[in-house]
Amino acid sequence: MSEPASPGQPAMRHANKRGAARLAAVQALYQMDVAGSGVFEITAEYEAFRLGKEVDGALYREADAQWFRAILAGVVENQKTIDPIIRQALTEDWPLSRLDSTLRAILRAGVYELMKREDVPVAVIVSEYVDIAKAFYEEDEPKLVNAVLDRVSRRVRGEGRGKDAS
Template identity: 65%
Template sequence: MTATRPTDTVRPANKRGAARLAAVQALYQMEIGGGELADVVTEFELFRLGQEIDGDEYREADSIFFRDIVAGVVAEQKVIDPTIHQALVEGWPLKRIDVTLREILRAGMWELMKRKDVPAKVVITEYVDVARAFFVEDEPKIVNAVLDKLARAWRVKEFEG
């Protein structure tokens, strides 16, 4: 069983959820703009997390969790990318996937690898919610399927029984 809710139900993000969303945005910014980790994290913490920008209010986020995700993805990318690549449908290499979707999968994979205190089903559900913040078509389903496949490989005990 995969961890999803009906598509018409979107919960407001808590501080960790806001941190996940911001982490995906920061990773996107680093990939597209080539920014350095420390600079991008500082920019987000000073000017985005819990701030209002151009009339949009950014939710308060768990800044430590945000930093952990962004720094963790950067540090573990050489393990994360091939792992995600193997979980994708044949013929769809990770580099061919939309940048935002790629960053969602990277952040989710990092949490599955490194945050054993967060249940795998929670990780999957949270990143499906992040995907819904950016996409309305098939991408949330892709996030669900790929992270579920990865979770079953990396967190076998959570899916036994």
């Protein structure tokens, strides 16, 4: 369902709010990793000062705050399960520790959704996180995100591009 449009702005669809929540969750996970901030502190900061707000002249898109909280809390709560799943999907020459914090945040959020949000289609999750990777990287990282999330989707949901047709 769309929200009424503000003058001069198109209505924001529910899916766009979820996409904005995913991006904000990746940014928050990055901030937690780099600064060592806690989930409650980061959640409060983003909800009070970032989601749908102007920060340093840049306007953050309005986001689904509940979706944002669910991803953030879900990654933190399930990280001991998520990280080994990512490690299994990476090649031996690319250990998880070799990935930068942004890429780890993208993969952790995507794997969380694949594991716990069965109401969201695999294609939507993979596409959203590949798009987030493209916002941060221009080289091979979006392809890596696509490959890892595809492998994980086959493992945790039995779905993905490489699934055998039986």
